[in-house]
Amino acid sequence: MEGWQVVMNKVYITSANAITSIGPDLDALYTGLLENKSGIRKALRFDTAPFVSPYAALIDTLESKNKQSLIFELANRLIDQLPPIDKDCLLITASTKAGIDLLEKKNLMGSTISSKVFPSSLPDYIAQKMGLNNRGFNINSACASSSIAIAKGASLIKLGHADCVLICCMDVITEFTFSGFSALRAMSPLPALPFDKNRQGLTLGEGAAAILLMGEKKMESLNIPPLAQVCSWGIANDAAHVTAPAKDGRGLKLAIKNACTQADIPLDKILAFNTHGTGTVYNDLMEITVLNSLFSKNTCANSIKGAIGHTIGAAGGIEMALCVKMLETSLMPGTAGLKDPEENADNYFSPDPQKISGDYILTTNSGFGGTNAAIILKRSK
């Protein structure tokens, strides 16, 4: 009954999908980014006049049906893209506010609220819709929610607790979220310019991603080829401030170092880095500090949030799906909107696509509460 034996299985991504403001699938996102497309427009979903910015990266055709939350409509679209999946596959979702727009449709004075506003209603909905044998659970850790959900799914496979885990990541833009980032003065009045000297903040975006993880045996038994290996991951807290990153990037550094240590990958083998890159003054400065302290100028880096906005809880999932494409093609899309790179950033970032060398790509996310997550993917031979 002790049951503490630690097994170490390899973990692979066998399917990766994304829905963003740039297009309905991952190919549309990847080719759109290479063609410098942007999904950022003036938002028409609600009145933006009271807020700092009118801009957001919304999915054009996403509309609420029968007073349902937009999140369930987005979930329907994501489910439609999925390959056949075992009913025993464990479901993990990642979303910060899930169906929070249900609060917006109610007069709060004296009325009751639908239980679908709870974040756990998202995995419940998806599991039921897919007929899975488990109800799944949602991981919530601000803007690192997706990365942590993927890390936890990978960990369950690595340790032999699961052989197949589906991670569905999504957040939608509602007046609730939009007004909050505006009130925090984190929002740029113009479309976000990550890592540019003239950046003024983030632009919010919405989107979804599905990452299907499998252990080696499961993958081989289904004769499914891997897209990439999830080598290792690290998660760490800044323990500094609730809404601002630690200036020295201590939490992000620790997360990256832990990820490298876990798989015994030297830092100098990491030659491609998909950053969080929100476009806020302090986040980007923190990441530039981390880049310069850990990586040589041979490492190329990018941020896609100048094109698809900051998709909050979905960001890590969308970026993970994109990393799969980057490894497959050895080509990293440029940093959208970048014109005049911030000091000490120009050696890493480019507005143009960059060739990726080496076998690994690092992707990171950081968020409120001081949370940081780093995941290293390896090219599938």
Place this chain on the structure above:
Amino acid sequence: MNIVISGLGWVYTTSMGYAGDIKVLPSSKGLPPIERKDIFKEPYKPFGRMDYFSKLGLAAIVFAMKDANLHGSPNKNTGIIASSSTGCLETDMKYQATLLPENNTLPSPALFAYTLPSCFLGEASIRYGLTGESFVINETDTTGMTGLGMAVDLLAVGQIDYMLCGINNSQIDRVDGVDATSIQPGAVFFLLEKNKKNASGSYGKLTRNESNTSFYYKDSPIKNLYDLAQKCVKKNI
């Protein structure tokens, strides 16, 4: 290898504190107000800005740290996993109210920061300088067992020295379609560690079956973290 429960703290509708300092609360009053002096002797400026959900979770964490004698000397390689069905819904509703035109108010940035249910984990990490991983698990049935399994895994593979693992649920009086009795309002947190050299003062060992589907405390199966807390304290709390 052993996983040992070294600390336990809680805030329920009936009582709050830890084994060495239990405050019994008046019955039928719901969750208690939480004042700074309930958890910190010394002034702690950030406490006043926190929402109730954060105070609730932080209080249970602080009680668990005190119970484990780590309040004054925390180990920074400590992570936190919290399970929650409700999240910070009460705070969400208060923030949403600031958006209603008839209230003639501006959206509150201070309130918005706490509409992320994981922010109280950041508060606890800041208070103790904890750099381990921290996240919230949202499940319809908050047993806390998914989080317990993950916490034990982190300790088992040696990634972390201590794990705080628990549940934090706010009161839900105005939500349709939920059996209010199925979600216990309140917070409970455990401080877990591996291979404690001096087992005296701890509550004892946790074990699990080989398929990782069940946990046991002193050979007795654990249904949920509330059940585990009762077994540890050996009386109704």
